[in-house]
Amino acid sequence: MRVLVSVRDADEARALQAAGVDYIDLKEPAAGALGGLPTAEIVRLVGLLRAAAGPSRGAAVPPAPPPVPRISATIGDWPAQALEIVLAQAEAVAACGVDLVKIGVRPDPGPAAVALLEALAGRARQWQAAGGPGLVPVLVADAGVPWTVLDAALAPGRLTAWAALMLDTEDKRGGSLLQRCGEAALRETVAAVRSAAAGQAVPELGLAGALGLDDLPRLRAIGPAYAGFRSAVCAGERAGPLCPQRLRALLAALRPAVAA
Known part of the structure; x- marks a missing residue:
């Protein structure tokens, strides 16, 4: 199970990249569950992470650069009815050089x-054709697994877009x-995503919250492909600063063989 x-x-x-976290997710926690950063800040952070993963210079035996993480970014919290705003924000974030929106x-x-x-789904296919970022729908599950929306996301005409x-x-x-959802329902969700593929490439399923x-x-x-964290690596509220000790504890628990 990979970690976001x-x-x-x-x-x-930088702390996450040095620790070898698989997915670095750029957002503003104080602005909501999917609070977005300004696009200029996303561009700056993507540049820093890409540069840090490049070859080191000026040393006889240069140290190994930190790994290249997958970089995702959120577009902010918007209702489904704000369709044009959502699409515009998605395009703006997609242009920032991230791997996933x-x-x-x-x-x-x-x-x-x-x-x-x-x-x-239509926008995601356009990005795929142009070699752009991948698109990740984040289904809100405060009231349990949103089965109707999940079924819509897994429909044959949309599945391969994600x-x-x-x-x-x-x-x-x-x-x-x-x-909120219960272990049994989440197992069923994982199984639904896998079975919907029917021989096609399966979009990875991540769990967070x-x-x-x-x-x-x-x-x-x-058994999700990856799990997302913020609260677990903060000393106080999720809107507060990241705590290095909590981050190390999380990674040690996820990767005991590496930590040993």
Whole structure:
């Protein structure tokens, strides 16, 4: 199970890259679950991370550069009805050089969510054809797994448009994703994503939403491709600064063989 951690600034991004985190997710936690950073800041952070992963110069035996992470960025919290704004924000973030663009999809009202997914699938295919970033619908699951929206995302005409799918929560104080959805429903979600492929490339499924160290055994049993964290690596509120000690503890728990 790979790990995604959300960061808001250069110091946090460098710490994650040095630690070898698989996905570095650029967002502003103080602005909501999918709070977006200014596009100029996204461009700056992407440049810093790409440069740090390049070859070192000026040393007889240069140290190994930190690994190149997959970089994602959010577009901000927008309702499904704000379709034109969502698409414009998606294009702006896609132009920042990230690998993945994350876009929230709320379950209510259902028709608006399905219309948003249809529009996003079209945009995702355009990006694929142009060699652009992948698009990741983030299905909001505060009230449990949004089955209607998930079915719409997995429809044959849309499935291959996505680089990945995520389930996440908006209200981080209302319990973790595991508490909101239950382990059985999340196992069913993983199985649904895998079975929908029918021989096609399967979009990876990630789980996030106030997840903590105590959730790791159940997450492994559920089997998502990756899990996302922010609250677990902050000393206080998720809008506060990242805590290096908590980050090390999380990675040690996820990768005991490496830590040993």
